Amino acid sequence: MTATALLSQAVQLALALALAPLLVGWVNQCRAWLSNRSAPPLLLPYRTIRKLFMKDAVVASNASPLFRLTPYVVFGAMCCAAAIVPSLATDLPFALAADTIALVGLFALARVFIALAAMDIGTAFGSLGARREMFVGFLAEPALLMVLFTASLISGSTSLPSIVDTLAHRELAIYPSLAFAGVAFTMVSLAENARIPVDNPATHLELTMIHEAMVLEYSARHLALIEWASALKLFNYSCIGLALFFPFGIAQGSENWAAIALAVPVLVGKLALGGFLLALIETVSAKMRIFRAPEFLGTAFLLAVLAMLVHLLLGS
Amino acid sequence: MQPDAISLVLAAVVAWLAIGALGIAGLRKLRFVSRVLFPAGAGVGIALAVVAFLAIGAPANAVVLPFGLPDLPFHLRIDALSAFFLVLLGAMSAAISLFSAGYFRSSEGTPPGLICFQYHVFLAAMALVLVADDAYAFMVAWEAMALASYFLVTTEHRIPEIRRAGFLYLLIAHVGAIGILLCFGVLQGGSGDYTFAGMRAAALSPAWASVGFFLALFGFGAKAGILPLHVWLPEAHPAAPSPVSALMSGVMLKTAIYGLLRVAFDLLQLQLWWWGVVALAFGLVTALFGVIFAAAQTDMKRLLAYSSIENIGIIVSGIGLAILFKAYDKPTLAAIALTAALYHALNHAFFKSLLFLATGAVLHATHERSLGKLGGLIHRMPWVAWLALVGTLAIAGLPPLNGFVSEWLLLQAFLFTPTLPQSFVNMLVPIAAAALVLAAALAAYVMVKFYGVIFLGRPREANLAYAKDAGKHERLALSLLAAGCVLLGIFPGVVIHALDPVNVLLVGSPVGEAAGNWLMLAPFGEDRSSYSPLIVLVVIVAVVLVTMQVVHRYYHGRVRRADPWDCGYPLQTPRMQDTAEGFGQPVRQVFEPFFRIERELPTPFDATPRYRVDASDPWWHWIYVPVARAAELAARFVGLIQQGRISVYLTYSFVTLLALLFLVR
Numbered sequence: 001m002t003a004t005a006l007l008s009q010a011v012q013l014a015l016a017l018a019l020a021p022l023l024v025g026w027v028n029q030c031r032a033w034l035s036n037r038s039a040p041p042l043l044l045p046y047r048t049i050r051k052l053f054m055k056d057a058v059v060a061s062n063a064s065p066l067f068r069l070t071p072y073v074v075f076g077a078m079c080c081a082a083a084i085v086p087s088l089a090t091d092l093p094f095a096l097a098a099d100t101i102a103l104v105g106l107f108a109l110a111r112v113f114i115a116l117a118a119m120d121i122g123t124a125f126g127s128l129g130a131r132r133e134m135f136v137g138f139l140a141e142p143a144l145l146m147v148l149f150t151a152s153l154i155s156g157s158t159s160l161p162s163i164v165d166t167l168a169h170r171e172l173a174i175y176p177s178l179a180f181a182g183v184a185f186t187m188v189s190l191a192e193n194a195r196i197p198v199d200n201p202a203t204h205l206e207l208t209m210i211h212e213a214m215v216l217e218y219s220a221r222h223l224a225l226i227e228w229a230s231a232l233k234l235f236n237y238s239c240i241g242l243a244l245f246f247p248f249g250i251a252q253g254s255e256n257w258a259a260i261a262l263a264v265p266v267l268v269g270k271l272a273l274g275g276f277l278l279a280l281i282e283t284v285s286a287k288m289r290i291f292r293a294p295e296f297l298g299t300a301f302l303l304a305v306l307a308m309l310v311h312l313l314l315g316s
Numbered sequence: 317m318q319p320d321a322i323s324l325v326l327a328a329v330v331a332w333l334a335i336g337a338l339g340i341a342g343l344r345k346l347r348f349v350s351r352v353l354f355p356a357g358a359g360v361g362i363a364l365a366v367v368a369f370l371a372i373g374a375p376a377n378a379v380v381l382p383f384g385l386p387d388l389p390f391h392l393r394i395d396a397l398s399a400f401f402l403v404l405l406g407a408m409s410a411a412i413s414l415f416s417a418g419y420f421r422s423s424e425g426t427p428p429g430l431i432c433f434q435y436h437v438f439l440a441a442m443a444l445v446l447v448a449d450d451a452y453a454f455m456v457a458w459e460a461m462a463l464a465s466y467f468l469v470t471t472e473h474r475i476p477e478i479r480r481a482g483f484l485y486l487l488i489a490h491v492g493a494i495g496i497l498l499c500f501g502v503l504q505g506g507s508g509d510y511t512f513a514g515m516r517a518a519a520l521s522p523a524w525a526s527v528g529f530f531l532a533l534f535g536f537g538a539k540a541g542i543l544p545l546h547v548w549l550p551e552a553h554p555a556a557p558s559p560v561s562a563l564m565s566g567v568m569l570k571t572a573i574y575g576l577l578r579v580a581f582d583l584l585q586l587q588l589w590w591w592g593v594v595a596l597a598f599g600l601v602t603a604l605f606g607v608i609f610a611a612a613q614t615d616m617k618r619l620l621a622y623s624s625i626e627n628i629g630i631i632v633s634g635i636g637l638a639i640l641f642k643a644y645d646k647p648t649l650a651a652i653a654l655t656a657a658l659y660h661a662l663n664h665a666f667f668k669s670l671l672f673l674a675t676g677a678v679l680h681a682t683h684e685r686s687l688g689k690l691g692g693l694i695h696r697m698p699w700v701a702w703l704a705l706v707g708t709l710a711i712a713g714l715p716p717l718n719g720f721v722s723e724w725l726l727l728q729a730f731l732f733t734p735t736l737p738q739s740f741v742n743m744l745v746p747i748a749a750a751a752l753v754l755a756a757a758l759a760a761y762v763m764v765k766f767y768g769v770i771f772l773g774r775p776r777e778a779n780l781a782y783a784k785d786a787g788k789h790e791r792l793a794l795s796l797l798a799a800g801c802v803l804l805g806i807f808p809g810v811v812i813h814a815l816d817p818v819n820v821l822l823v824g825s826p827v828g829e830a831a832g833n834w835l836m837l838a839p840f841g842e843d844r845s846s847y848s849p850l851i852v853l854v855v856i857v858a859v860v861l862v863t864m865q866v867v868h869r870y871y872h873g874r875v876r877r878a879d880p881w882d883c884g885y886p887l888q889t890p891r892m893q894d895t896a897e898g899f900g901q902p903v904r905q906v907f908e909p910f911f912r913i914e915r916e917l918p919t920p921f922d923a924t925p926r927y928r929v930d931a932s933d934p935w936w937h938w939i940y941v942p943v944a945r946a947a948e949l950a951a952r953f954v955g956l957i958q959q960g961r962i963s964v965y966l967t968y969s970f971v972t973l974l975a976l977l978f979l980v981r
Contacts, residue, residue, distance in 0.1 A: 058875075058876045058877075058878050059876070059877055059878070060878065060879065061877045061880075062692070062774060062880070064694045066705070072859075076859035077856060080852060080856055096846045097836075097846070097847070097852055097855070098715070098851075098852055099845045099847060102720075105713070105715040105724075108713075108714055108757070112709065112714060112763075115764050116772060119764075120694075121773070122773030122774035123888065123893070127899070130894075131902065135903075137757065137761070138754070138760065139906075141754075142750055142757055145750075146749075158845040159844065206883055217881060225863065291905065301750070305746065308746045309746070
């Protein structure tokens with residue numbers, strides 16, 4: 001464990017915390033442009049978070065301590081995940097603590113906590129949101145793991161830095177299995193991050209909400225942490241996608257300052273492009289009924305299994 | 317002289333039987349039974365766990381008792397496998413007996429002294445099952461275990477449904493016992509030697525070995541609840557008192573796993589790859605069915621019973637994978653799959669006992685088992701609620717708790733199957749991994765439903781406001797089990813190292829030094845995969861604490877209490893919260909072919925509209941109802957010869973005699 005490794009770990013975590021709201025702002029801006037509206041400021045998410053931190057927290061009278069603890073746990077789990085996903089460098093000492101399977105487990109931990117907190121108040125919308133979130137979760141999780149398994153089989157490792165090391169050093173040939181896996185991963189990410197077509201982050205109609213219904217009762221600092229954690233989740237998923245399918249530019253090996261310095265603008269560029277594509281997908285598709293979600297995520301799951309079978313059949 | 321391990325185990329068995337006998341002496345003295353006898357039984361449990369833990373690494377140790385029939389003494393032996401399961405039995409019985417000390421009250425059913433007797437006979441019989449070294453002793457102990465647990469299930473025997481559930485349990489237990497008996501018959505290979513040593517020496521042909529293995533899978537599967545022999549679990553568990561449910565689910569199902577492992581890896585000298593595939597398939601189907609049905613349940617103990625079926629499915633699929641690797645001569649991988657199965661057995665014992673005991677505390681406080689009439693208990697019963705939260709997160713397979721470790725290990729083992737020579741199996745196994753992941757993800761859904769509906773939200777009934785938290789014995793027992801869940805979760809390296817003698821015994825290879833140290837779990841080396849729950853836990857806790865400090869210091873910690881947001885509709889009642897039925901509805905809809913659903917929909921013109929939906933277990937209608945009908949039909953035909961006149965019966969005797977004279981001439 002070298003000083004470089006520790007430093008790149010710290011830089012990466014700080015960058016994730018700092019850039020995550022920016023990514024959300026950027027996606028919102030692109031969405032506005034694409035639908036011919038005037039865009040909100042790029043830095044709006046930061047101002048929202050700051051404003052929320054200043055406000056007095058209003059908590060429902062029958063909320064238990066679990067309700068107030070949850071935002072911190074969710075935020076903690078997402079920070080932990082952000083430290084594992086290699087976005088700048090692969091020489092991450094902390095990444096040894098959890099591989100891809102544990103990463104999926106961390107996301108599940110956050111999801112279970114937030115669903116429990118939603119049920120804590122005992123309003124109809126909270127439990128409705130919790131039920132839908134867990135529903136989407138159990139459909140998406142197997143597909144996500146199948147995608148990660150395909151990448152693990154190619155590289156012979158379930159640790160994300162090793163996967164990136166393997167995938168980045170191949171010749172510039174398209175792996176057919178990764179093509180399938182990439183489509184599956186995109187579909188899963190849309191569902192997991194409460195995006196159109198599964199959920200609508202901008203909705204104000206309670207009956208169609210999933211994620212928003214769960215956090216209806218939160219306010220002030222609790223809401224700020226949840227919003228920040230959601231932004232971190234989007235950031236983490238984007239970085240997993242980039243690491244698996246576009247690993248070029250991530251610094252490899254230790255003691256390579258220049259590569260790490262170069263990795264930052266590359267990452268920002270890739271994220272900007274990815275955010276634009278996300279906004280494009282959201283603009284051209286419509287939100288679907290909740291009971292269409294099994295078809296959508298079932299397709300993702302089949303694509304992921306297909307990717308794995310293609311890898312086993314063709315060996316690529 | 318240092319007493320050997322097997323005599324100490326026998327001493328524990330005798331101590332349990334003596335405590336049971338004292339219970340008979342004080343049949344109706346509730347205070348004596350609950351304050352003296354059950355805690356004493358817990359002490360014996362701790363002693364047994366310590367003795368057995370020390371015996372895991374020690375060489376096998378046997379003794380012959382001059383009991384039983386002439387020329388047929390009891391052979392007893394303790395080796396690493398028995399010792400591991402004895403640790404499980406001892407630890408669980410300690411916690412559950414402690415809980416029982418505060419649990420049993422005077423009731424209409426069995427008097428407390430008799431419960432104490434049956435309970436301790438049950439424990440002693442399970443211990444004897446685990447150390448039996450010949451078929452005769454094994455079957456005696458096995459049947460004693462089934463009978464004792466039958467009487468415990470029917471504690472409230474004045475209620476007809478409970479008698480019915482007990483009968484179903486006894487029936488399936490005996491169908492399974494026939495399978496085990498026939499299995500031992502096959503395994504002795506014509507030598508007439510029914511000791512386990514004789515069975516190990518018998519050289520069976522692959523065909524006979526397969527017959528033996530599948531008889532064992534059937535017989536032990538009936539006890540463990542493998543599909544389609546699972547139907548007794550959701551009936552018997554809700555019927556039994558909660559400590560008994562915990563003991564049956566946490567320990568008794570594991571004795572069936574023990575039996576399966578004993579036959580498959582120890583008594584049989586060869587393993588065929590397709591046994592592994594069959595066991596894997598049965599395990600995964602069981603896991604999926606179990607968890608899907610758990611999602612649809614509205615009775616909290618039935619839900620947990622179905623969840624036990626799911627977990628047994630996961631354990632059996634791990635065993636199947638281990639057989640597969642062993643048959644292809646990859647002992648290190650087999651060791652990892654086997655470790656995952658054993659680890660999951662241990663984990664399941666801890667979190668399922670914890671949750672069953674928590675439902676027992678809820679049941680005592682509210683007299684309500686139906687999820688539709690609970691809610692909000694985290695305010696009234698904080699101890700039970702927070703400890704049950706640990707069990708809920710553990711069983712949902714979330715890091716950094718223990719349920720995740722065994723699933724992680726099993727998935728790692730799955731990821732290695734592409735190294736097998738058979739390409740057909742290679743293709744199959746990723747699908748199997750997908751099914752396992754689906755079952756694990758559904759388990760999280762089920763547990764959110766379980767915990768959210770019971771402990772969170774607002775109370776759905778007015779009388780829940782008077783619910784009282786558990787007493788001090790119960791709190792202590794629940795805390796011990798919750799601590800076990802956390803410790804097994806954050807120190808997996810230590811546990812796996814302790815399990816290595818079992819691996820060496822069964823598959824001939826340890827997981828080895830590569831398994832990592834106390835901090836880091838890395839069964840194939842750190843560049844392939846690694847997981848350190850302790851670091852994950854420390855990081856999450858640190859981030860939580862630091863964030864709290866920073867937010868409170870740089871901003872403020874002010875909180876206002878207000879009514880929840882009613883969405884402009886102020887007439888909301890607690891009954892409008894999501895019910896257990898509502899929470900199960902998406903699963904019922906997505907997995908509709910798995911259920912047998914009967915719906916009664918009201919017409920628009922009904923004055924008193926009624927909506928009824930009944931999602932039941934289709935296996936009843938696929939297997940059990942046809943079998944019952946066939947038995948009835950056969951009985952009717954046999955009934956034809958019953959005429960009720962003595963002359964006809966004398967004719968039957970005469971004809972039989974003639975036929976025998978003709979045949980046996």
